[in-house]
Structure formats: C-alpha cells, structure tokens
Amino acid sequence: xxxxxxxxxxxxxxxxxxxxxxxxxxxxxxxxxxxxxxxxxxxxxxxxxxxxxxxxxxxxxxxxxxxxxxxxxxxxxxxxxxxxxxxxxxxxxxxxxxxxxxxxxxxxxxxxxxxxxxxxxxxxxxxxxxxxxxxxxxxxxxxxxxxxxxxxxxxxxxxxxxxxxxxxxxxxxxxxxxxxxxxxxxxxxxxxxxxxxxxxxxxxxxxxxxx
Amino acid sequence: xxxxxxxxxxxxxxxxxxxxxxxxxxxxxxxxxxxxxxxxxxxxxxxxxxxxxxxxxxxxxxxxxxxxxxxxxxxxxxxxxxxxxxxxxxxxxxxxxxxxxxxxxxxxxxxxxxxxxxxxxxxxxxxxxxxxxxxxxxxxxxxxxxxxxxxxxxxxxxxxxxxxxxxxxxxxxxxxxxxxxxxxxxxxxxxxxxxxxxxxxxxxxxxxxxxxxxxxxxxxxxxxxxxxxxxxxxxxxxxxxxxxxxxxxxxxxxxxxxxxxxxxxxxxxxxxxxxxxxxxxxxxxxxxxxxxxxxxxxxxxxxxxxxxxxxxxxxxxxxxxxxxxxxxxxxxxxxxxxxxxxxxxxxxxxxxxxxxxxxxxxxxxxxxxxxxxxxxxxxxxxxxxxxxxxxxxxxxxxxxxxxxxxxxxxxxxxxxxxxxxxxxxxxxxxxxxxxxxxxxxxxxxxxxxxxxxxxxxxxxxxxxxxxxxxxxxxxxxxxxxxxxxxxxxxxxxxxxxxxxxxxxxxxxxxxxxxxxxxxxxxxxx
Numbered sequence: 001x002x003x004x005x006x007x008x009x010x011x012x013x014x015x016x017x018x019x020x021x022x023x024x025x026x027x028x029x030x031x032x033x034x035x036x037x038x039x040x041x042x043x044x045x046x047x048x049x050x051x052x053x054x055x056x057x058x059x060x061x062x063x064x065x066x067x068x069x070x071x072x073x074x075x076x077x078x079x080x081x082x083x084x085x086x087x088x089x090x091x092x093x094x095x096x097x098x099x100x101x102x103x104x105x106x107x108x109x110x111x112x113x114x115x116x117x118x119x120x121x122x123x124x125x126x127x128x129x130x131x132x133x134x135x136x137x138x139x140x141x142x143x144x145x146x147x148x149x150x151x152x153x154x155x156x157x158x159x160x161x162x163x164x165x166x167x168x169x170x171x172x173x174x175x176x177x178x179x180x181x182x183x184x185x186x187x188x189x190x191x192x193x194x195x196x197x198x199x200x201x202x203x204x205x206x207x208x209x210x211x
Numbered sequence: 212x213x214x215x216x217x218x219x220x221x222x223x224x225x226x227x228x229x230x231x232x233x234x235x236x237x238x239x240x241x242x243x244x245x246x247x248x249x250x251x252x253x254x255x256x257x258x259x260x261x262x263x264x265x266x267x268x269x270x271x272x273x274x275x276x277x278x279x280x281x282x283x284x285x286x287x288x289x290x291x292x293x294x295x296x297x298x299x300x301x302x303x304x305x306x307x308x309x310x311x312x313x314x315x316x317x318x319x320x321x322x323x324x325x326x327x328x329x330x331x332x333x334x335x336x337x338x339x340x341x342x343x344x345x346x347x348x349x350x351x352x353x354x355x356x357x358x359x360x361x362x363x364x365x366x367x368x369x370x371x372x373x374x375x376x377x378x379x380x381x382x383x384x385x386x387x388x389x390x391x392x393x394x395x396x397x398x399x400x401x402x403x404x405x406x407x408x409x410x411x412x413x414x415x416x417x418x419x420x421x422x423x424x425x426x427x428x429x430x431x432x433x434x435x436x437x438x439x440x441x442x443x444x445x446x447x448x449x450x451x452x453x454x455x456x457x458x459x460x461x462x463x464x465x466x467x468x469x470x471x472x473x474x475x476x477x478x479x480x481x482x483x484x485x486x487x488x489x490x491x492x493x494x495x496x497x498x499x500x501x502x503x504x505x506x507x508x509x510x511x512x513x514x515x516x517x518x519x520x521x522x523x524x525x526x527x528x529x530x531x532x533x534x535x536x537x538x539x540x541x542x543x544x545x546x547x548x549x550x551x552x553x554x555x556x557x558x559x560x561x562x563x564x565x566x567x568x569x570x571x572x573x574x575x576x577x578x579x580x581x582x583x584x585x586x587x588x589x590x591x592x593x594x595x596x597x598x599x600x601x602x603x604x605x606x607x608x609x610x611x612x613x614x615x616x617x618x619x620x621x622x623x624x625x626x627x628x629x630x631x632x633x634x635x636x637x638x639x640x641x642x643x644x645x646x647x648x649x650x651x652x653x654x655x656x657x658x659x660x661x662x663x664x665x666x667x668x669x670x671x672x673x674x675x676x677x678x679x680x681x682x683x684x685x686x687x688x689x690x691x692x693x694x695x696x697x698x699x700x701x702x703x704x705x706x707x708x709x710x711x712x713x714x715x716x717x718x719x720x721x722x723x724x725x726x727x728x729x730x731x732x733x734x735x736x
Contacts, residue, residue: 095314
C-alpha cells in the first residue's frame, strides 16, 4: 500500500469567513476555552471606498518538516509515517509547551483546564473522541497537554472527512491524499495557483491556499 | 542583642514567605496551570524566566570556581566552596521552577525513559544531572577534611558534618592533595559541561526558527556571558556581605571579583548591542516588533531601568568609580544590582518574543487571551486576606528595625532598598486581593481589559486589550516567592552549618600554610 500524505487545500475565492469550520472543530473535539485547532484570520485591506475583508482559515499545516516535532523532550509528538499527520500523545506529553514556541504558525494551543461553564454542562462533560479514544474532562489529560489539529484522525480512520471540511458551506476546504495523483486535492494543487504560509522556513506545509 | 533580633527577623521573614509560597505551590499542583496568566499566545512566562535565570547563576558561579581549581587563579580561593555551593543551590532552584511550569509535573521523570535525541531540552536535562553530580563531588572533596574536623564537635552541626563526611577519616596532607587533584580533574570535565548547561539552555531558544529574536548564533553565547556576569556578581555580593573572615586579603579579593564582573558585564553589553544593531538594521518585522515590545512596550522599564540602568550603568559606575570602587560594601551592592538586573535580561529573553503574533491577525482570530480562572472564595479568601494583612504589618515592623541596623551607608541603602521592595510587594498583593473576584464566564472568554497582578513591580496600572499581553498572575508571583524563600533558607543553612570557608589549620604537626593543588605546588607561596 502506498504511503499517504494527507493535506488540505483551502480555496480562498470560496471562503466567506463564516467560521463554521471553527465551530465544527470545537464541537467535534470538545475543545475548552482557549483551545482551537481551526481559526480564521480576518483582516481589512485598503481604505474606504476601496476596502475589502480578507479571510485566511488557519490550522495545523502538518508540515513535511515540522519544527515542533524534534524539540519535544519526550517524543510525545510526531509525524505519522503512514499518513503524514502530526499527532500528540496526551499520555506522554509533559506539558512543557516547547513545541508551542517552536511552531511558526501558532497552530498549537495549550489546555489550561478552563471550562466554559462552572459547573460543566452536559456537552462539556462528554468525553472528546480524539485519536479514537475517550478523553473525559475530569482533571487528567488532555488538561495540561498541548493540543492541536489532527485532521480529525478519528473520523478519517472511519473513512469520513474532517469536521471542518464536512461543514464548510461554500466547499472551500478540500481534504485528501496529496500522494494520490487522481485525488481532487492533488489535481487542484497541480492546476490552480496557490501559496503556503511561511514557505521560506523550509517546513513544506501540506495546507495549500488556492488563489 | 540587636544582632539577635536581626537574625530572628531574618528567619521569621524567610519562613513565613516559604510557608506562603508552599501553600501557593500546593494550590498550583492541585488546580493546575489554570492559576497562571499564561495563554496559548504567550505559553512561557515568569517561571521560565526564573528557570533560565537560576541555571545561569549556577553555571556562572561554577565557572568562577573553575577559574580557581582548573585555571589556577588562586587569589579567589577563599570563595571556591561558596561558589560551588551557590551553584548547586541555584541549579536546584532553577529545576524547581521548570518543574512548576510543567503541565503534567508528575511526568517529569519520563524524560529519562521517553527518548528524544533531537530535543535540546532533553539533552539539557541530562547535562543538568551530570552537572549536579560534578558539583556535589567537587564540593564534597573540597570540604572533606573540614567536615571531618567539624564532625568531631558535639551538637547538631557536628552530627550533620559527621554524617556528610561519609565515614571518611583521613586528615593527612596527602589525602588533601589527592582531593585537590580530583577536584582539578572534575573541574576540567565540568568546564565543557557547564558551557553545555547554560549555552545549551540558550540553544533551547536559539534553535527556534519561528522567533527571529531567538534564532541567532549569538544567543547561546549571550546566555553564557550573562551567566558569567550574574554568577560572578552574585559571588561578589555574597562574599562582600557574608564572608566570615573580613581582612585586607578578603577586601582585595572582593574588589578583584568586582572588576572581573565588570569585564563580563561589558562583554555582555557588547553582545547585546551587536544583536540589537543587526536586528534593527535587518528590519525583519517580527524581529523589530520584539525589540519594540521590549523597549517601548508596557514593560519598557524592565529594559531601560532594570536591565540597563540598575543592572548595568549604576554598578559599572559603582565599581569603576575611584571612591566607591575601593569600598567592599559598595562593590558588594553593585554585585547585588547586577544580579537583579540580569533577571530583567531573562524576562526580556522569554516574554517579548512571544508577545509578537506569529502571523498578522492570528492573535485576534480566536479569543486566545485568558487570565487565571482560579480565585479563592468565601472563608478561604477572608482568611487569606486577614493573614496577609497581619503578615504585612509584621514584616513592616521587622523591616523598620532592620533598616536602622547597619552603620555603613551602602549597607543601609541596600537594606532600605530591599525592605522597600518587599514591603511594596506585600502592600500591592493586599490591594490586589481587595478586588479579587471569583471565576466568572466573563474572564474565561478573553477579557477585554486585563490589569497586571502586581502593579509597579510588573506592569503598573497597565490595562491592555492586547490578547498577547501577559503579566504574571498573583499565584505565579506567590509560588515564585516561595521557591526563592526556600532557596534562601537552603543557602543560609548551608552557610551556617557547612564549612564553606576553609577552617584555620590546627597548629601542629601540619605545616602552617597548606596551599597546594598538587604536591609540587605546595611549596609555592
């Protein structure tokens, strides 16, 4: 079986900045306040009357050469051989946050243990299903761990798309295997003009922004 | 009588601070990192700054000791053991701070089983361990004969030293010479290890290409030089005020140590200037933004007043000035100022680069700003307020007595300065507690304005709507205060009980001057 290289293409001409991806991600992964894997940078360009709002959805780039991985003192984060997804093992991570300073994209967030509601509501009490396990929110991991986007690994394992891709109303997000030349994402990346963020750092991001 | 009350005041203050701190540390371990004001934008703060600060003090003090035992600068010999002991206490203190900072501190030991050879941080943990062994071995070898001698005395001190002598009984000159040979070997191994310990701590930051301010080849070297400056400054301060034997020789050595410190400080300033000129000239946005945050941000005074003013300019004047430069007390005070100033350097290494958003707009893309969502409530809060108020009054009384004690002007100045600092800090904690509200949803969802926990000391009445704004929470300060007090207690106990200064040789049958690093050198003098 050929090695997979999962990536995402985000069509900036389609994105309307509705932030449905941000919400879908938070619901899917039961993330607490201050933890978000998918975000949208919203900026204003130009001056009245020639003014425009730009949207840049950001998430973990699942880089080919992720700078966050080698710095981990306990090897709790790595790039998976089989599909190129950068994961964190919550049971190994000691919470030193070195990887957060090393990521050039600000893709990693730390779970400080805050909750939206005191006491937690029913939704918050439900465990997160990340990495195919149940992570209840009762003091232990993932509280005190660094958390990041994992392309909804637990959904991908079931053959589903990541939550942000599924929910995207204008279908701006395309998820797939970049190593498969027949996949939609590989075709789009080959055909359309695109950029990746901070390519000059040599991280080789796997999230492509189509123009 | 006065002396006695001073000693009581000293211990009472330290023990109370340590108890307060231990309580805060207990809360931090129970509640987790929720007690901090750290965010996902600024994930490292006060504790990491303290960590690199103490590792630097340790490496600096150790390297000063190697000058004596490896490179043969015998004029500093009187502070050799003090340097090693200081280095050990500082190392443990630094590691204590990084332990506090871990999200899962119960897993700290797994760095020894979960291998990750590409991580600078993991290499550092190993270097710290090796370094601690070398420090302890050297210190023990140097104190061995005196431990045996003191161990013959009755009482607690005698018993402790007897225990620490580890059944060694050999008091002969030959054994002492062998000890010194061993110390020289250990010290020689220790030099590259100490360089790895602090240069490597610098490399933890320098390998991060995401932050241009850290990502320079000069960065680990700046760590080393500022470590040497802070280490020798600390020893200058300690020997100026805490040496038991104060004679002409001691004065000469202290002044020479002060001069050495100035040399290191000068190199440190040159490195700083080089970094800043290259950074500003290059104009890379993140790099310049870091300098802007550091020099003109809400904590501008940490750089201008702390790092450059009190930490460099004033001590340089004090040591190089002809009048004050001849006074042990003034030079000692200059050392204390440099030690404090280097803490400003450490804060500015850790925090400003993190406050610069990694991409324009990433800080406002999602509410990542947060403040500690932990607060005392009800009876606990009332008890804490009352206790702190009583404590503040008690400390005020003690400090007022303390300030009037010393005769010498610089000592008075130093006492007044430290008394004022401690008192201000306490008053401000009290004030801050007056408006401590329990956790609400509002301050979890990214507050629009955040006030620094300890005005004046850190942030004044700075209000900020910037999500990247970070100032340590009260809990971060209290735990830090506790660790500092514990370190001071450990140091004081060592100073009281361990033979950190060479005991006078018993008259016969030994030769009057034992001074040898090898038998061949024993005849020098």
